[in-house]
Amino acid sequence: MTSASPHKKSKALKPGSRRPAKELCSECGFCDTHYIHYVKEACAFLNQQVAELEEEAHGRSRNLDNSDDWYFGVNQDMMAARKKEPIEGAQWTGIVSTIACEMLNSGKVEGVVCVQNSEEDRFQPMPVIARTPEEVLAARVNKPTLSPNLSVLEQVEQSGMKRLLVIGVGCQIQALRAVEKKLGLEKLYVLGTPCVDNVTREGLQKFLETTSKSPETVVHYEFMQDFRVHFKHEDGSIEKVPFFGLNTKELKDIFAPSCMSCFDYVNSLADLVVGYMGAPLSYQWMVVRNDTGQEMLELVEDQLETQPVTSQGDRHKAVQQSIPAYEKGVTLPMWAARLMGVVIERIGPKGLEYARFSIDSHFTRNYLYVKRNYPEKLEAHVPEYAKQIVGQYELPE
Ligand SMILES: Cc1cc2nc3c(=O)[nH]c(=O)nc-3n(C[C@H](O)[C@H](O)[C@H](O)COP(=O)(O)OP(=O)(O)OC[C@H]3O[C@@H](n4cnc5c(N)ncnc54)[C@H](O)[C@@H]3O)c2cc1C
Structure with missing residues (x-):
């Protein structure tokens, strides 16, 4: 099935009153609007249609014989980049906020859908x-929680805006793309970030309290390419906790079921994606998917320091070993976790290989989750590219 067809309306569903994806709902905000009529076709968790929507957004779907396409989605350029002058308080160097500001300054768009706190x-x-x-700047930095970004779609329609930029994560962007033609816009720009392991606000609190020494002063955090979580605190100090020291048993149930069932880590349907995981430490990772993405990149290029992406190491063994370790909820004592962190940082996967490591680890875990909890959904819900990724590993029943 392709994106929501113009004449096909699901049974009348009242805005805000229902979550048809039930516990798999990622609270993207779509169902808080009258577009809920299209939810059965548009929702990423009710109707997986990544390949069809890639075709519509980028003119082709990903080529599974090309390893970059297979892993990172349709792309025409990829690079590591950082702002020459980073934005204070941004998640990384603020490339996302800078693009959004320039899109407004240049008059390319009249508004930007983003998320403040x-x-x-x-x-x-x-x-x-x-x-x-x-x-836009007031929306900088991640809100590392499920966020109803699409709840403002009705306001876009009411405002009469014709040129819009939407910033969002994969599940939000899939639903947006499915109804793109119904928004009455002359031009939609989509700036995406990768996203994985999101949580509800309560789940976030549990994560902070279980993992950080000072949960109440954390201003932002990231699971970094050096295999450590970096927490930034109000006083500017950085606390680093090795992945291998995380209390997996305690944390296993905090991730939202939607995120445990998600196979769109790299935001396949955005025009331009800005993350970090395919870049060396301190750089961000940019994936240009189409000409609209290139247009956004060009607006800020002179503010960026860039370098080509690189890849080093072989992730396969580490991913295979992490599967039973996660299943058993293995947590190392902190001294051993720190030592392991140092070793793996030296010899472990880097650059694009780190990104593949992260994708493989999450897709194998999520595949098992869907297989065990929603076996009837498995075949249609898991895209072909993800089946091919998971197929490289031996999985337990
Ligand atoms: C929940 C989440 C998980 C992520 N996980 C990864 C990952 O595993 N690997 C990776 O490479 N990158 C990941 N990213 C992207 C990365 O953390 C940075 O957001 C990205 O590199 C942009 O940094 P920046 O400094 O340019 O952003 P900023 O200039 O600080 O702007 C951040 C933008 O993100 C938007 N935003 C904030 N929270 C949310 C949210 N919950 N939902 C939708 N939009 C939001 C805001 O509107 C803002 O415009 C994730 C992002 C989010 C929101």
């Missing part, structure tokens, strides 16, 4: 349509 809680997402660079 509530006044009381820095991690509570508050989606907005920003119309000024100041409003």
